[in-house]
Amino acid sequence: MATSKKKKAVPKKSKGSYIIGFWTLFGVGLLVVVILFLMAGWGAFGKMPTFEELENPETNLATEVFSSDGETLGKYYNENRTPVKYDDLPENLVQALVATEDERYYHHSGIDARGTLRAIAYLGSKGGASTITQQLSKLLFSDVPESKIERVFQKMKEWVIAVRLERQYTKQEIITMYLNKYDFLYQAVGIRSASRIYFGKEPQNLKTEEAAVLVAMLKNPILYNPAKEEFKDNSLTRRNQVLKQMEKNGYLTPAKKDSLQSLPLKLNFSPEGHDEGMATYFRAYVQKFLGEWIDENPKPDGSEYNIFRDGLKVYTSIDSKMQEYAEEAVEKHIAHLQKEFTRQNKNNPTAPFRDVEESEVDQIVESAMKRSARWKEMKAKEMSEEKIRSSFEKERKMRVFSWASPNHTKDTVMTPRDSILYYKSYLQAGMMSMRPQSGEVKAWVGGTDFKHFKYDHVKQGKRQVGSTFKPFVYATAIDQLKLSPCDRLPKNRFTIEAGRYGLLKDWSPKNAGNDAESYVGMMTLKDALANSVNTVTARLIDKTGPRPVIDLIDKLGIDTRNIPAVPSIALGTADLSLFEMVSAYSTFANEGVYVKPVIVTRIEDKNGTVLYQNVPQTRDVLSKEAAFVTVKLMEGVTQSGSGVRLRGTYAANLDHYKRAVTGYPYDFKNPIAGKTGTTQNQSDGWFMGMVPDLATGVWVGAEDRSVHFPTITYGQGATMALPIWGMYMKKVYEDDELKVSKEEFKRPEDLSIAVDCSEYQETENSDTTVPDELDF
CATH class of the missing domain: 1.10.3810.10 (Biosynthetic peptidoglycan transglycosylase-like)
Structure with a gap:
């Protein structure tokens, strides 16, 4: 018989103990949560913001660049x-x-x-x-x-x-x-x-x-x-x-x-990338301006401003509408002109170069290779030149510039060496427009596409200016000798002998065409400038001397350190920037007073405190009379010279001109003073044009001077550069809000030099020559 064992009874927990346990657990949990939040607040789980940081949480602000009419041109930022x-x-x-x-x-x-x-x-x-x-x-x-x-x-x-x-x-x-x-x-x-x-x-x-x-x-x-x-x-x-x-x-x-x-x-x-948007070349220059300003203007605590995170507000002189019209004009004309340029290069064995041997092409490409980022990067890795050169011969996928694409970009396959030749075949342009009276730069186009061509042809680039230099020679002669646009000079051949002005050999400039007819007869100064007669300009600089001309352009804001005091500068042998040329020409329209170009008008910090305010810089350079007479001379260029194409009737029977340009006819009726310029081998085409309250300059050419049109028909400034000016000004005049003048240039009250040649001839009862005592 088995004995049975009694089970021990387990005491039952009271409901109260469960409740106590629940609330204990809840309290501990709540206490843990509170402690965790306190620890978070004390920074136990990482740095917490200070009171000051909560007061000022906005950091890393983009610097914004504004146009004169209040539009945002662009920004500089680490974080936009x-x-x-x-x-x-x-x-x-x-x-x-x-x-x-x-x-x-x-x-x-x-x-x-x-x-x-x-x-x-x-x-x-x-x-x-x-x-x-x-x-x-x-x-x-x-x-x-x-x-x-x-x-x-x-x-x-x-x-x-x-x-x-x-x-x-x-x-x-x-x-x-x-x-x-x-x-x-x-x-x-x-x-x-x-x-x-x-x-x-x-x-x-x-x-x-x-x-x-x-x-x-x-x-x-x-x-x-x-x-x-x-x-x-x-x-x-x-x-x-x-x-x-x-x-x-x-x-x-x-x-x-x-x-x-x-x-x-x-x-x-x-x-809104740095390479995109409006006025990209201008913004790149403003960034450089700000860098120089920052170096000279520290914060009150001694630290430097940072344009990428301090949220500065930069107010500039650019007018957003004029900038838009300028960019449109450059793009339309250069894209159109490029088609003709490419067509004429199809049968060129050394394309895109001309007047060079094949060995010279190799030298040009070699130089470009050594300047490239690819060469420098591989060189820094201590690769051999043989390996570096071979990398330029291997095809690879790349994204290149193309006028044919809506965004100017296309994907292709080519060798890096071929890409160098490809890019050198493109024409480039620069354009700048400013108000002569205030110095405010209203439009700045440094090139055709900033994303692919970073080089700025307004301020950075310097090229031979050709005949656009001649007005400086004429202005010097007018200022010194009180000449009239109606005075006549012989067109015949003229030589400045070796020894004068330090010349090592005789200097005998040639006129356009260089045939017998081009050296026969007399010509008024107005017609001589309008038709760019070199022998007349040579006579003038011989009379004034080269040094006074250099002294004049120095006062006009041109860097003269590398310009020799020799007669040949009269024909535009000097390399100058478009920036210098426009500011110098503006002085003529501003009654002889030079105004330093204004780029940035004001800089503010993120709170609106003014840190910089532009103060105009001016100086008297020419008398009102000399400036006005020079302007009247340049009006002849658009009345009967190479600038007559602006008047609307020139190309009636010139199919080649109509094919090469865009926007023709321009049909301007108002007074325009200007000058075209074309350099040796058609490497550079210029047009400088002024109305009373706006001076605008245009340059067109290629990166290498050996890349150019084969003939003067397409390669002259009147075909390459003038149409951009024409399209731009046509848009400017259509915009009534801009209020750009169509009036006559301001005439000095005490003008003593005759500028109306029909009246001049009647009064003097002569149509012959400049007075003998001038000894031309």
């Missing part, structure tokens, strides 16, 4: 962010943001308790709980976590920061900071950059459907990016969801929501 104020945000954008990202935004203090509980209960399947304030705290002060545990601690930091932000700022300020900080990709950091880059407008001008597109990107700027072809459908779907949220929250009526959702996705995508 230009903050806006809450008042600059449209109501539809704020409504879309709140409706989509944080419906209870105006009813919490940084943390949405209801949303947090919902996220915990449903493990995030019904949406997260991150408020706009928390998102801002993450943008401002959190690094990317390396693990899930680190993300938990980071989240605690964000909650603490969010609460501090809510205490420190108003709801409007938090929305503003959030939208100013968010990165929308494509260098669009902040809502202002995003509005300009994706829609080509300021934030306050955004339509509701456009605001919804940008708010949609806040969820994921890659996955919902409207500029990425593969994500356009995502962007459209997400935009419509934002519109639905706006209706749900009472910001849109159902009918309005439906109409907006039916609209297609429409962008005006305008990237």
Whole structure:
């Protein structure tokens, strides 16, 4: 018989002990959470922002460059962010943001308790709980976590920061900071950059459907990016969801929501990279200007300003409309002229070069190879020259410039050596326009495409100026000798013998055509300049001497250090920049007063404090009389000389001219003073043109002087450069807001030199020569 064992009875726990255990556990958990949040606030899980940092969270701001008419020309930045104020945000954008990202935004203090509980209960399947304030705290002060545990601690930091932000700022300020900080990709950091880059407008001008597109990107700027072809459908779907949220929250009526959702996705995508946008060459020069200014003007604490993060505001003299017209004129004419240039090079065995042997072509290419980034990089890696050269002969994929493509870029396959020849075959251009009376530079086009051709042909480049130098010789003679445009000089051959002015051999300039007829007869100074008669110019500089001419151009702002005091400078042998030429010519239109060109008018810091204000620099160079008479001489160029093409009748029977230029006829009726210039072998084509309140210069040529048109028909300044001036001024005059003068140049009250040749001949009762005592 088995004995049975009694089981021990287990005492039952009272309900009270369970309750005590629950609350103990809850209290410990709560205490742990509180301690964790306190530790986060003390910086135990990483650096927390100081009070000062919360007061000033905006850093790394782009420096913005403005035109004189208030348009943004471009920016310098590490991060393309230009903050806006809450008042600059449209109501539809704020409504879309709140409706989509944080419906209870105006009813919490940084943390949405209801949303947090919902996220915990449903493990995030019904949406997260991150408020706009928390998102801002993450943008401002959190690094990317390396693990899930680190993300938990980071989240605690964000909650603490969010609460501090809510205490420190108003709801409007938090929305503003959030939208100013968010990165929308494509260098669009902040809502202002995003509005300009994706829609080509300021934030306050955004339509509701456009605001919804940008708010949609806040969820994921890659996955919902409207500029990425593969994500356009995502962007459209997400935009419509934002519109639905706006209706749900009472910001849109159902009918309005439906109409907006039916609209297609429409962008005006305008990237704001350093190589893109308006006035790229000008902005590159302004960046250099700012660098020099910063070196000489430290901050009050002794540190340097940084144009990439200090948010400076730079106000310039450029007029955005005139800049636009200038860029259009250069692009249209050079693209058109390039077709003719390429056609004429088809049967050229040394293309794109002319007047050179094949061995010289190899030397040119060799020099270009050694200047290239490829050569320098490989040389720095201590590769042999044999290996470097062989790399230039291997075909590879590359993206090159092409006028045929809408964005001027095409993908191709070629060797680096061939790419050098390819790029050297392109014509280049420079153009600058300024107000003579104020010195303000209104348009600056340094080349055809900054992305592919970085060299600036306004300030950086210096080329032979040809006959555009002659007005300086005439002005010197008028100032010294009181000559009239109506005085006559012989065209016959003229020689300055060796020994004079230090010449080692005789100098005998030739006239155009160089036939017997070109050296026969007398000619007025006005006609001689209009037709660029070299022998007349040579007689003038022989009478004045080269040194007074150099002294004059020195006062006109031209760097004369490398210009020898020899007679041949009269024909334009000196290499000068377009910048120098335009500012010098402007002096004639400004009654003999030189005004130093103005580029930057004012610089402000991000708070609007003025750091720099331009002070005009002027000096008297010529008498009003001498300046006016020189202008009247140059008017002859557009009345009967090479500039007559501006008048509309020239090319009636010249098919080759009409084929080579664009925008003809220009048909100007108003007074225009100007001068064309063409250098040896047609390497450079110039046109300098002035009206009373605007002076504009144009240069056209190629990178190498051996790349040029074979004949003067297409290679002269009147064909290469003048049409750009004509198209530009035609647009300028069509824009009534610019108010550019069509009036006569201002005539001095005490003018004693005759400028009307018909009256001059009647008064003097003579049509013969300059007085004998001038000894020509």
